[in-house]
Amino acid sequence: MATVNFIHISDAEGGEATKALNRAVADMVRVSTINGRWRVQMPVASRFGSMVDVSVWPEGDGDTFLVSDDGAAYHAAATAAASNRIFTSVARSFCEKYGAIFDGGTMLFMRVSADRLKGAIVAMAALTKEVIDETLERSFAEKAHRIKDRFLERIDRAFPHAEVSQNVGIRGHSTAEHEFDALVEINGGALAFDLFSKAAVSVNSAYVKLADLSRLEVGPKPIGATRKRKDIGPKLNLINSVATVIEVDTDLENYARLAA
Incomplete structure (x- = not known):
């Protein structure tokens, strides 16, 4: 050549x-x-x-x-x-x-x-x-929608007696309002879920939202949800430092334990 x-x-x-x-x-x-x-x-x-x-x-x-x-x-x-x-x-x-x-x-x-x-x-x-x-x-948008639909279906199954809201705006410690994928109100408390992917912009966005929420003295417990933890790589440590992280397809019992 x-x-x-x-x-x-x-x-x-x-x-x-x-x-x-x-x-x-x-x-x-x-x-x-x-x-x-x-x-x-x-x-x-x-x-x-x-x-x-x-x-x-x-x-x-x-x-x-x-x-x-x-x-x-x-x-x-x-x-x-x-x-x-x-x-x-x-x-x-x-x-x-x-x-x-x-x-x-x-x-x-x-x-x-x-x-x-x-x-x-x-x-x-x-x-x-x-x-x-x-x-x-x-294609990425379609995959994200499928994963979100599966995630919300599992939330409903894991918390059958809780009040579950989707796409909820929650104010963090900074007073900025962030949109979370799901808010589960149960046992007098609340869990705020943010679904993120391995894309850098998604990880960074999740970190900002979850970190702001974690600084509240009284507020929903921040939870990060992703398809596969291992796919996130070293940046998973960012999310782990401010929130609990679960996999979308984890056992329903693992979802339920978050409310304990």
């Missing part, structure tokens, strides 16, 4: 600064050839990474070109364990928006004339990014 860096800044008097810039720019956009196809690496950041590859190859006598993601968006979705149903829906929708074609399986592509090649490469990079980002966002 031969790789050609096709951007270069020429400045004989620029010295080391120009060399450094040349190296940086050369790594931003590159062209390589694989099995008779050109692969253009574009500096387009998506949820899956900071670069997007666009494949290009000629048809017939070279007056027409195919410009494709070559399955890159599908690969990103599959690697992230995103829903194939959601990927298919998103790919069809965004291809229509960009005037591209989705083959119904894994590939996005455009068929263009030589004079439209530059625009098509840029458009395919943008299309690939949008399909990846939208697919992952919708």
Whole structure:
């Protein structure tokens, strides 16, 4: 495989600064050839990474070109364990928006004339990014909803005689109001549950809410709930320092013990 860096800044008097810039720019956009196809690496950041590859190859006598993601968006979705149903829906929708074609399986592509090649490469990079980002966002949201539904169902089963409220605003020690996923009022006390995932923003949000609640002299007991404790990694220590943490699918008896 031969790789050609096709951007270069020429400045004989620029010295080391120009060399450094040349190296940086050369790594931003590159062209390589694989099995008779050109692969253009574009500096387009998506949820899956900071670069997007666009494949290009000629048809017939070279007056027409195919410009494709070559399955890159599908690969990103599959690697992230995103829903194939959601990927298919998103790919069809965004291809229509960009005037591209989705083959119904894994590939996005455009068929263009030589004079439209530059625009098509840029458009395919943008299309690939949008399909990846939208697919992952919708899939993660769908998974979060499923986990929350399962969590709330277990709360109801664990505390059949308690008053359970969902999406409750509770003021912490700072007087700021935070929304908690569930408030269980039982035995003259209360448990405030906040559901969080391994995403850094989710862990940080849960920590802020639970820590603020834990500083109250009198108030609900802060409880963090997550799918798998081991998935959180070292940041779990943050939540453990201010709240009790349970797993969503733990035994119902473990939920009930929180009220003891």
